[in-house]
């Protein structure tokens with residue numbers, strides 16, 4: 611059976627530095643950490659390097675979450691260009707931290723719903739070209755989005771993966787649940803089956819509150835989504851995976867996930 615890693619989104623409370631955050635994650639038996647660049651991409655290069663070697667030494671797999679402002683389907687060329695630049699900045703950050711994947715909320719449908727996937731493909735092709743020129747190795751991870759107005763269903767993401775190299779899905783189980791139809795074991799098996807070629811599946815897991823329009827907010831693990839069902843299906847899929855906990859208590863809930871995955875309790 612392949613490995614399922616688990617860890618929190620964001621540094622644990624009281625972390626004195628990024629490297630200290632990695633140590634705190636490791637100390638409680640977790641093996642992944644998502645660095646949050648969700649409001650801005652700011653880091654001290656020396657401290658990033660410290661975190662990079664700490665993570666390597668302790669076997670903690672790092673990922674990065676890009677800023678929320680990205681919309682590759684914007685009708686404004688300026689917003690589109692800024693969005694591409696945000697992804698590149700997050701990828702430079704990922705390079706500094708040695709993070710393997712950059713999680714991206716790619717787009718909203720807006721008035722350009724029909725051409726949205728094509729616009730995402732065009733933008734990410736440009737981003738990948740620039741990234742290659744700069745030798746930025748991070749994979750671009752397209753997140754399954756929870757609001758019905760947001761671009762990012764599994765079939766849409768698969769379309770982009772077929773067109774742009776270095777793109778993988780990020781499966782947010784709470785978002786799948788919020789967007790509907792409700793996440794049954796059968797539906798999840800089908801979705802993961804369509805992603806069986808993915809060498810390492812990056813995932814987000816939390817509780818979720820939602821309305822007819824989809825996601826409202828993330829909650830504690832166990833609220834609004836049967837996380838045990840999700841983890842059972844993920845484990846049974848045999849895929850190598852990372853589960854980042856994005857609940858309102860990411861450290862505590864990541865440990866609950868870890869315990870369930872490793873001991874079944």
Ligand SMILES: [Zn+2]
Pocket residue numbers: 675713715753
């Ligand atoms: Zn996200």
